[in-house]
Each structure stands twice: as structure tokens, then as C-alpha cells.
Amino acid sequence: MAALRADRPLQLGGTLDLSIAGAEANVAIGLARLGHSARWVGVNGDDELGRLVLRTLRAEGVDVSCVTVDAAAPTGLVIFEPRVADLTRVSYYRTGSAGSRLTPARLAAALAEGARIVHLTGVTAALGPGPRAAVEAAAHAASGAVCLDVNYRAKLWSRQEAAGALRPLVPLVDILVASDDELALVAPPGAEHEAECVEALLAQGVGEVVVKRGAAGAEVFTESGSVARPAVRVPVRDTIGAGDAFVAGYLSALLDGLPVEGRLDRAVTTGAFAVAAAGDWEGLPFRDELTLLDAAPGTALR
Numbered sequence: 001m002a003a004l005r006a007d008r009p010l011q012l013g014g015t016l017d018l019s020i021a022g023a024e025a026n027v028a029i030g031l032a033r034l035g036h037s038a039r040w041v042g043v044n045g046d047d048e049l050g051r052l053v054l055r056t057l058r059a060e061g062v063d064v065s066c067v068t069v070d071a072a073a074p075t076g077l078v079i080f081e082p083r084v085a086d087l088t089r090v091s092y093y094r095t096g097s098a099g100s101r102l103t104p105a106r107l108a109a110a111l112a113e114g115a116r117i118v119h120l121t122g123v124t125a126a127l128g129p130g131p132r133a134a135v136e137a138a139a140h141a142a143s144g145a146v147c148l149d150v151n152y153r154a155k156l157w158s159r160q161e162a163a164g165a166l167r168p169l170v171p172l173v174d175i176l177v178a179s180d181d182e183l184a185l186v187a188p189p190g191a192e193h194e195a196e197c198v199e200a201l202l203a204q205g206v207g208e209v210v211v212k213r214g215a216a217g218a219e220v221f222t223e224s225g226s227v228a229r230p231a232v233r234v235p236v237r238d239t240i241g242a243g244d245a246f247v248a249g250y251l252s253a254l255l256d257g258l259p260v261e262g263r264l265d266r267a268v269t270t271g272a273f274a275v276a277a278a279g280d281w282e283g284l285p286f287r288d289e290l291t292l293l294d295a296a297p298g299t300a301l302r
Contacts, residue, residue, distance in 0.1 A: 001076040001099065002049035003280065010081050010091075020053045021078050021280040023121045023151050023244050025062070029281045030248025030270060032061035034290075036255055039063035041110045045075035045098040060281075066110040073098040086236050092155055094127060103130045104137035111141045117251055118142040121149045122185075125165045126156035132165050145174040145254075149247055150182040159185060170204050175254075177210045177247055208260070210250060210267075212243055217268060220260050229264040232272035232293055238279065245274035245284055269293060 003021035008014040024040060031038040040062050044050030046069050053075060057064050076097035081089040094100060102124065111118075118138055125132045139146050148169060152162055163185045170176070170186055178186065180194055187197035188204075198209050198221045209221040219228040249270030253263035270285060272293055277283020285292065295301070 001078045001094070001097075002052060004077065004079045005279070006079065006081045009083060010079070016079075018052070019279060019282070020056045021080075021241070023123045023149065024119060025053075025057060026241050026244035026281045026284075027119055027248045027251070028057070028062045029060045030245055030284045031252055031255075033284050033286045034248070034252040034270075035287045036252060037063070039066060039110060039115070041066045041107055043068045043070050043073075043098045043102050043106060045069070045073055046071035047075055049075040049077070050098065066107075068102075068106045070098045070101050073101055076100075080240060086239055088238070088240055090155070090240075092153075094156070097127075099124075099131070100127045101130060102127070102134045104134050107134050107138055107141075111138060111143075114143040116144040116255060117147055118144060119147045119149070119247070119251065120169075121151040122162055122166055123151045123153055123156065126153060126162065135165075136169065139169050139172040142172075146172055147175040147177065147247070147251060148173045148186075149177040149243070150179070150185055151243070152179075152182050152185055170201060170206060173205075174207045175210060175250075176201060176206045176208070177212065177243075177250075179212045179214070179243070183209075183211065212246060214239075214242075218246065218264060218271075220264055222260065227260045227264060229261075229268050232268050234272045234276040234293065235297075236275045237277060239275050241280035242271045242274040244280070246271035248284065266290070 001022050003019045004016040006016055028038040028040040044053055054064050076099045077093040079091045083089050120135050125135045166186050183197035184192055187200045191197045191200045201209050211219045215231050217230040219226055246267045250263045250267035253266040273283050273285045
């Protein structure tokens with residue numbers, strides 16, 4: 001999507017900064033900055049905003065060779081509105097957008113080439129029947145590991161709709177990522193508490209259940225037990241995109257062959273970079289910057 005960021009409540013007017021955003025695109029940029037080969041597949045409009053999306057992703061080293069341009073629909077839009085401190089209101093303009101025209105056929109070329117990891121989110125599935133079918137097709141056709149981030153967005157669909165779409169995917173998922181309040185959306189009906197949800201998801205074949213706890217850190221559950229890490233403490237500037245940054249760090253470490261402990265360490269680090277900077281993806285680190293947060297606050301690198 002194109003993204004507009006306001007500098008004050010929208011009803012007061014003011015300046016809007018133009019960039020791009022989107023859960024999967026954020027993860028792709030994060031992986032590319034960390035030195036991995038990443039491809040983003042979606043549908044853009046044949047308009048200036050669509051060209052901005054492609055230009056930005058190319059500039060960040062993301063492969064967009066399998067993106068479809070649809071001249072009959074506009075590129076989607078999201079507006080971020082600061083309200084109180086680091087609390088942000090988000091408004092989506094995605095109904096009838098080019099992204100809502102994603103179909104399994106438009107993923108076929110990318111899936112045929114294969115990938116070590118196919119990353120999917122509930123945001124795409126929420127955009128309509130075509131995108132939902134595309135997410136299902138990708139999960140079934142993936143030749144590598146499937147990572148699903150629940151990424152529930154209440155403004156896009158109800159919890160009941162989300163559960164109906166995402167629960168059938170669980171047996172196909174290798175890595176499931178969710179906030180602690182999203183687990184019940186993908187766990188079988190009747191599982192409510194975290195421990196019940198995790199146990200049920202592992203029983204369905206999920207290899208790793210990664211639970212994001214925001215400022216409290218994160219925890220990974222496997223059949224062997226669990227590993228937790230606290231969040232990296234940084235001044236919080238903007239929490240939007242932190243979950244995607246976390247996922248990028250986790251998948252990067254997985255691609256590097258690190259154990260669960262190393263994956264979590266990198267994930268909470270990339271998440272910290274995100275919340276300490278403005279924007280969905282702009283503050284994401286490059287590989288040689290992963291140790292920057294070890295420096296004392298106020299340090300000048302000379």
C-alpha cells in the first residue's frame with residue numbers, strides 16, 4: 001500500500017508524509033537489509049502510488065519481478081494518525097483496491113520457483129475471497145517452510161471471520177507467529193488460555209509457536225519446551241511495524257541456521273530498532289548495524 005503519516009490528528013489538518021507500508025513488504029525489506037534474498041508478490045494499481053511501492057521495494061533490494069499491475073483498480077492506501085503519545089490510529093482504504101484482486105493464479109509464477117520460507121499474514125486473507133484463496137494456495141504449494149503471522153486487524157474483518165479463514169491453514173504451518181491475544185483465533189474452538197492454545201497448535205503439527213508480548217518480549221514454544229527473551233529497552237518513538245520487524249529478525253536468524261535462542265535474540269533486536277524510529281520499515285537495521293543498540297544512550301559514532 002501507499003502510506004500517509006499525519007503529524008497531528010487528521011481533523012486538524014496538517015502535513016502528511018508519503019511512503020509505503022504493508023506487513024509482508026515490511027518483512028521483505030527487513031530480510032533484504034539483513035542480506036537475504038527476498039521477493040514480494042502482490043497486485044498494484046497502474047498509478048503513481050503503485051509505482052512508488054515498486055520503486056521503494058526495488059531500492060531496498062526486494063525482488064518485485066512477480067508483482068502484477070492491474071489497471072482496473074487503484075493501489076491501496078493506509079493513513080497513520082498520531083493521537084496520544086505513541087498511540088496511533090490507523091485508517092485503511094483497501095476495499096476495491098488492486099491488492100484485493102490478488103488470486104492464486106497471480107502467485108503461480110513465484111511459487112513455481114520455490115523459496116526456503118513462504119511468509120503469509122492474516123492481513124492479506126482479510127482483503128477478500130481472492131486474497132484468502134491466494135493465501136491458502138501459497139500455504140499448500142510452498143516447497144519450503146510456511147510462516148504465518150496472524151496479524152489480526154479488527155478494521156478489516158471480525159474475529160469470527162479471521163478464525164474461519166486461518167484455522168484451516170494451521171496444519172500447513174511450520175512457524176506460527178501471534179500476539180498473545182491472537183492465539184485463540186487460530187487454535188481449535190474451546191482453547192482460550194495461552195497454554196491450551198499453544199498445546200493445541202503444536203498437536204496440529206506447528207513446529208514453532210512464536211508469541212509476541214510487546215514490551216514484555218517474546219517466547220517460542222516447541223515440542224521440546226519454551227524459550228523466552230525480554231524486549232530490548234529503547235526509547236519508544238513509533239510502535240507501528242514492530243511486529244513485522246520482529247518477524248524479519250526471527251526469519252533472518254532461521255535462514256542463518258541459528259537455534260531458537262539466537263532467533264529470538266535477533267528478533268527482539270530488530271523489533272527494538274523499529275519502535276525506536278518513525279515509520280513502518282525505515283528504521284530497520286542492516287546486518288552490520290545489529291550491534292548498534294549495545295552502545296550507551298547518546299553515543300556518537302565517530
